Amino acid sequence: MNLTLRVWRQPGPSVPGRLERYEAADISPDMSFLEMLDVVNEQLAVAGQEPIAFDHDCREGICGMCSLMINGVAHGPMKGTATCQLHMRSFTDGDEILIEPFRAGAFPVLRDLCVDRTALDRVIQAGGFISARTGAAPDGNATPVAKVDADRAMDAAACIGCGACVAACPNGSASLFTAAKVSHLGLLPQGQPERLRRVLRMVDQMDQEGFGGCTLYGECMEACPKEISIDFITRMNGDYLRASLSAGEPRT
Numbered sequence: 001m002n003l004t005l006r007v008w009r010q011p012g013p014s015v016p017g018r019l020e021r022y023e024a025a026d027i028s029p030d031m032s033f034l035e036m037l038d039v040v041n042e043q044l045a046v047a048g049q050e051p052i053a054f055d056h057d058c059r060e061g062i063c064g065m066c067s068l069m070i071n072g073v074a075h076g077p078m079k080g081t082a083t084c085q086l087h088m089r090s091f092t093d094g095d096e097i098l099i100e101p102f103r104a105g106a107f108p109v110l111r112d113l114c115v116d117r118t119a120l121d122r123v124i125q126a127g128g129f130i131s132a133r134t135g136a137a138p139d140g141n142a143t144p145v146a147k148v149d150a151d152r153a154m155d156a157a158a159c160i161g162c163g164a165c166v167a168a169c170p171n172g173s174a175s176l177f178t179a180a181k182v183s184h185l186g187l188l189p190q191g192q193p194e195r196l197r198r199v200l201r202m203v204d205q206m207d208q209e210g211f212g213g214c215t216l217y218g219e220c221m222e223a224c225p226k227e228i229s230i231d232f233i234t235r236m237n238g239d240y241l242r243a244s245l246s247a248g249e250p251r252t
Contacts, residue, residue, distance in 0.1 A: 001027040001088060004096040005040065007052055010109050013116075017109065019098075029089035033076065034059060034066060036088055053112035059084040061225060064160030067167070068113055069100040074164035074223040082162065082225040102167035106174070106210045117163045119209040120177060124161075126205035127198040128181040130190055149187045156184035158226040168223035171212030176220040178206045179236035180228050186239060196243035203240050 003024040010017030024040050031039070034056050041051035057065040066083035070076035076086045091097065099113065107115040145153075159180035166174050182199050185191035191198070214233055221230045 001029060001091070001093045003027055003036075003088075003091065003094070006096065006098045007113070008100045009052070009112055010101075011111065013108055013110055017112075027088055029087065031088045032059065032084055033068070033070070033086040033088065034084050053110075053114050055114050056084060061085045062160060064162035067102045067115060067117070067162055067164070069098075069102060069167060071098050072100075074102065074167045075162075075225055079222070080225060080227045082160070085225075102163055104163070104166045104169075104172040105212070106172060107163060107166065115163075117161075119211070120161055120163060120166075120174065122209060123174065123178055123202055123205050124181060127194070127201035128185070130185060130194065132190070132193050143189050145188060153184045153187040155228065156180040156187070156232055159184075159224075159228055160226060162225065164223040164225060165220035165228075166211065168219040169212065169214075170217055170219065171215060173214040173220070174206050174209070174211040175214035175233045175236070176224065176228060176230060178202050179230075179232040182236045182239065183232045186235075195239065196246055199236060199239040200243045203236070 005022045005024055006019045007022060008017055009020045022040055022044075024036060027036050027039065034054070037052060037054060044051050055065045055067050057063040059066075061082040061084060064082075066075070068075065068083045070083070070086070075081060075083045076090065078086055078090055101109050101113045101115045106119045107117055109115050157180075159177060161177065163177070165176040166172055182202055185198065186195045216230060216233065218230060221228065
């Protein structure tokens with residue numbers, strides 16, 4: 001395959017960026033999208049040019065590091081697929097592909113296709129954990145959990161924190177990410193003691209980070225590589241309302 005790439009290049013956060021054109025020749029359809037970028041970077045290095053900076057780590061759809069807008073779509077054209085799992089057979093010989101970083105006010109561009117997503121980390125730090133000391137690990141069947149709750153908790157826990165939901169949302173909202181992190185703990189017995197405090201702290205931190213408000217547009221769910229449902233946002237909003245109305249619940 002021979003492709004034309006239009007890639008966003010930006011040397012740093014305070015420097016204006018621009019789209020540059022590159023030719024990707026003899027690309028195997030069996031390559032992943034990131035492997036294709038590796039080939040292009042090798043060619044740039046040989047030519048004495050600066051390689052394209054992009055985020056990646058596990059390349060197995062687990063870590064959430066890959067974060068590209070491909071032809072205007074977070075993670076590209078394949079539904080339920082992270083960028084690292086997107087293969088070049090999803091494109092056609094001769095295609096022109098537009099590659100940009102995630103675009104959101106809370107995700108400033110660091111360099112080229114890399115953005116700063118530490119705002120998501122701070123949302124987690126605000127309450128996405130269980131701090132109650134429970135001693136040694138209990139027997140697997142010691143704490144009964146209804147199957148429907150266990151299944152929903154696992155669905156929410158599938159979130160890899162890539163930020164595609166934020167990039168796809170016209171409001172730049174992180175509600176799907178936050179709802180998944182709130183819900184996967186709040187659905188389990190171990191997460192109940194801190195359930196109300198957790199949702200207050202995480203939602204408040206999300207607002208402080210400058211993410212937009214959720215209007216249930218639905219693009220977040222469409223872009224999510226793990227296909228997490230916006231039903232979790234509704235659940236989070238219900239928990240937040242109950243927590244806000246509960247007497248004695250701290251807001252800090």
